Amino acid sequence: xxxxxxxxxxxxxxxxxxxxxxxxxxxxxxxxxxxxxxxxxxxxxxxxxxxxxxxxxxxxxxxxxxxxxxxxxxxxxxxxxxxxxxxxxxxxxxxxxx
Amino acid sequence: xxxxxxxxxxxxxxxxxxxxxxxxxxxxxxxxxxxxxxxxxxxxxxxxxxxxxxxxxxxxxxxxxxxxxxxxxxxxxxxxxxxxxxxxxxxxxxxxxxxxxxxxxxxxxxxxxxxxxxxxxxxxxxxxxxxxxxxxxxxxxxxxxxxxxxxxxxxxxxxxxxxxxxxxxxxxxxxxxxxxxxxxxxxxxxxxxxxxxxxxxxxxxxxxxxxxxxxxxxxxxxxxxxxxxxxxxxxxxxxxxxxxxxxxxxxxxxxxxxxxxxxxxxxxxxxxxxxxxxxxxxxxxxxxxxxxxxxxxxxxxxxxxxxxxxxxxxxxxxxxxxxxxxxxxxxxxxxxxxxxxxxxxxxxxxxxxxxxxxxxxxxxxxxxxxxxxxxxxxxxxxxxxxxxxxxxxxxxxxxxxxxxxxxxxxxxxxxxxxxxxxxxxxxxxxxxxxxxxxxxxxxxxxxxxxxxxxxxxxxxxxxxxxxxxxxxxxxxxxxxxxxxxxxxxxxxxxxxxxxxxxxxxxxxxxxxxxxx
Amino acid sequence: xxxxxxxxxxxxxxxxxxxxxxxxxxxxxxxxxxxxxxxxxxxxxxxxxxxxxxxxxxxxxxxxxxxxxxxxxxxxxxxxxxxxxxxxxxxxxxxxxxxxxxxxxxxxxxxxxxxxxxx
Numbered sequence: 001x002x003x004x005x006x007x008x009x010x011x012x013x014x015x016x017x018x019x020x021x022x023x024x025x026x027x028x029x030x031x032x033x034x035x036x037x038x039x040x041x042x043x044x045x046x047x048x049x050x051x052x053x054x055x056x057x058x059x060x061x062x063x064x065x066x067x068x069x070x071x072x073x074x075x076x077x078x079x080x081x082x083x084x085x086x087x088x089x090x091x092x093x094x095x096x097x098x
Numbered sequence: 099x100x101x102x103x104x105x106x107x108x109x110x111x112x113x114x115x116x117x118x119x120x121x122x123x124x125x126x127x128x129x130x131x132x133x134x135x136x137x138x139x140x141x142x143x144x145x146x147x148x149x150x151x152x153x154x155x156x157x158x159x160x161x162x163x164x165x166x167x168x169x170x171x172x173x174x175x176x177x178x179x180x181x182x183x184x185x186x187x188x189x190x191x192x193x194x195x196x197x198x199x200x201x202x203x204x205x206x207x208x209x210x211x212x213x214x215x216x217x218x219x220x221x222x223x224x225x226x227x228x229x230x231x232x233x234x235x236x237x238x239x240x241x242x243x244x245x246x247x248x249x250x251x252x253x254x255x256x257x258x259x260x261x262x263x264x265x266x267x268x269x270x271x272x273x274x275x276x277x278x279x280x281x282x283x284x285x286x287x288x289x290x291x292x293x294x295x296x297x298x299x300x301x302x303x304x305x306x307x308x309x310x311x312x313x314x315x316x317x318x319x320x321x322x323x324x325x326x327x328x329x330x331x332x333x334x335x336x337x338x339x340x341x342x343x344x345x346x347x348x349x350x351x352x353x354x355x356x357x358x359x360x361x362x363x364x365x366x367x368x369x370x371x372x373x374x375x376x377x378x379x380x381x382x383x384x385x386x387x388x389x390x391x392x393x394x395x396x397x398x399x400x401x402x403x404x405x406x407x408x409x410x411x412x413x414x415x416x417x418x419x420x421x422x423x424x425x426x427x428x429x430x431x432x433x434x435x436x437x438x439x440x441x442x443x444x445x446x447x448x449x450x451x452x453x454x455x456x457x458x459x460x461x462x463x464x465x466x467x468x469x470x471x472x473x474x475x476x477x478x479x480x481x482x483x484x485x486x487x488x489x490x491x492x493x494x495x496x497x498x499x500x501x502x503x504x505x506x507x508x509x510x511x512x513x514x515x516x517x518x519x520x521x522x523x524x525x526x527x528x529x530x531x532x533x534x535x536x537x538x539x540x541x542x543x544x545x546x547x548x549x550x551x552x553x554x555x556x557x558x559x560x561x562x563x564x565x566x567x568x569x570x571x572x573x574x575x576x577x578x579x580x581x582x583x584x585x586x587x588x589x590x591x592x593x594x595x596x597x598x599x600x601x602x603x604x605x606x607x608x609x610x611x612x613x614x
Numbered sequence: 615x616x617x618x619x620x621x622x623x624x625x626x627x628x629x630x631x632x633x634x635x636x637x638x639x640x641x642x643x644x645x646x647x648x649x650x651x652x653x654x655x656x657x658x659x660x661x662x663x664x665x666x667x668x669x670x671x672x673x674x675x676x677x678x679x680x681x682x683x684x685x686x687x688x689x690x691x692x693x694x695x696x697x698x699x700x701x702x703x704x705x706x707x708x709x710x711x712x713x714x715x716x717x718x719x720x721x722x723x724x725x726x727x728x729x730x731x732x733x
Binding site: 044 | 299
């Protein structure tokens with residue numbers, strides 16, 4: 001009966017992935033990445049249940065820590081660029097090309 | 099549940115190089131916290147260099163005292179022949195990059211100050227500088243060491259992040275052209291986080307398939323678990339996306355030119371050498387140790403990726419007018435050449451060892467040359483900072499012949515001209531690929547080498563056969579950059595003329611292959 | 615049932631402490647009149663009109679939030695150790711101390727660099 005959780009996890013991952021591709025605000029893009037990481041966590045915990053070992057649950061801990069560190073670094077970078085340009089849109093980040 | 103968990107064991111001695119680097123990074127943070135501002139730089143510079151040198155000495159000592167044949171730290175880390183070779187390479191390249199970082203004027207005075215604001219003006223006049231760069235570099239190098247040695251996918255994911263997170267920050271710390279630098283940081287961060295989410299979901303699916311994230315156990319499960327092929331194939335594909343992104347293989351190469359251009363040039367040197375070496379180590383380990391039994395499934399995809407990467411890198415490099423972007427596309431193309439070596443893995447023991455040793459040699463040769471090339475880029479300066487536009491390099495050979503000759507040497511090595519290190523690297527990889535039956539791939543490799551040679555030669559022609567502009571850029575060579583240039587020239591020439599010792603070393607390291 | 619006696623005792627103790635503190639405070643505490651205390655929100659900050667467009671928060675809120683997230687989440691590793699610390703023995707203790715020390719180093723950096731100062 002773990003299939004439902006896997007389907008939910010896949011859905012969350014896809015929603016996050018599509019969000020990264022279509023959203024324009026860097027903060028929202030970043031939140032979508034975090035959604036993808038959480039989808040991974042759900043998959044890990046579900047598989048831990050399915051496989052009958054604890055590895056997946058422990059991995060979920062590590063993923064949370066890494067996600068937190070990533071949040072802090074990401075927000076720092078995004079806020080810095082926002083202060084410079086007064087815009088958090090990824091479309092405005094266009095000085096580097098070709 | 100109590101009493102059922104045996105206490106784990108950790109072989110601290112085997113992990114010593116990593117522990118030294120991470121320990122020094124933590125000491126670096128303490129220095130930042132407690133040392134007065136005027137002392138910090140003076141403490142960091144020797145500390146960082148000594149740490150990297152010390153870790154290198156320990157690595158050598160480990161390689162001489164006997165290489166373990168089983169994974170260490172409860173199977174999380176594998177300190178085997180290739181891992182030790184890669185560690186040594188990364189440590190030397192990081193040492194050279196730090197020499198470049200040590201020279202003044204690369205990093206921002208105050209990253210939090212808005213560019214052009216009074217706050218930034220004040221920080222500049224105070225002579226403030228971000229000495230946090232040194233602990234960040236050490237953390238990144240520690241991650242680079244763990245990444246190719248990680249023997250389970252969780253350790254590999256953590257290493258990936260420990261390596262990447264400091265680099266995201268370092269990218270945004272350039273002193274000049276701060277908007278570009280911040281933009282590089284945002285792009286690298288968003289795309290890097292996106293790709294690591296793919297890596298992680300791939301890990302989750304493989305964990306679901308095999309019941310473990312241990313690379314060897316995944317390989318065992320390939321033969322024994324049936325009926326779950328969907329999980330397996332999607333998992334492998336997503337894992338591959340994460341790893342190929344770090345290498346900058348097409349179609350995941352889009353970040354590379356932007357990030358390489360916008361970052362402070364010494365950090366670009368570190369990324370182009372150290373990160374590439376580490377990422378290739380990890381890619382090889384995953385695809386050989388965990389997915390070796392699935393070779394028939396992933397080899398065709400790898401063929402496609404290798405061809406696309408070489409062609410995209412070589413062709414787009416021709417259209418560039420910016421020296422750093424051109425070097426970035428050249429780095430993409432070299433990633434493609436290295437992927438040929440990955441395809442050559444897998445037929446039998448002897449074939450594997452020769453392909454692996456070819457790859458290791460290529461990584462060393464390319465690493466030194468690329469650090470040297472970026473070191474030269476830092477020396478050619480306009481009033482507003484480094485002169486990136488190719489037109490500014492016109493006539494450099496008449497104004498500063500030595501710099502132009504050195505840069506030409508690096509470009510020739512990139513092109514793989516005989517008597518430079520690049521030649522033997524390419525030769526060894528192509529030879530291994532032909533032996534593995536990947537001749538069409540080698541043909542594409544040779545053709546794109548020829549295309550690439552065109553734009554390398556174009557830059558050389560520009561430097562020597564056009565007239566210098568009246569207001570041409572000045573050339574400033576600080577002490578550290580001198581040393582970096584000298585080391586890179588020496589490595590490029592010595593590896594091009596007497597490659598045998600390093601080839602032998604790579605062969606010895608590859609002989610034991612990755613431990614399972 | 616006997617197993618639950620300590621929990622019951624703890625609940626009684628906690629409830630007793632809360633009741634005692636609340637009921638004793640009006641008699642022992644100082645009584646100073648402050649208009650803010652009588653305002654609609656009892657947190658002491660005077661309500662201000664919402665700025666147009668939702669407004670922006672000063673950066674210092676974000677720094678505090680980020681520091682909170684990082685330090686809060688690091689502690690997650692203490693939970694598995696707390697469950698199994700007796701079977702992990704001295705090894706687990708030493709590793710945990712090392713882990714806490716590294717977190718402390720980060721804390722020291724934040725503290726010395728005035729990351730904890732509000733103004």
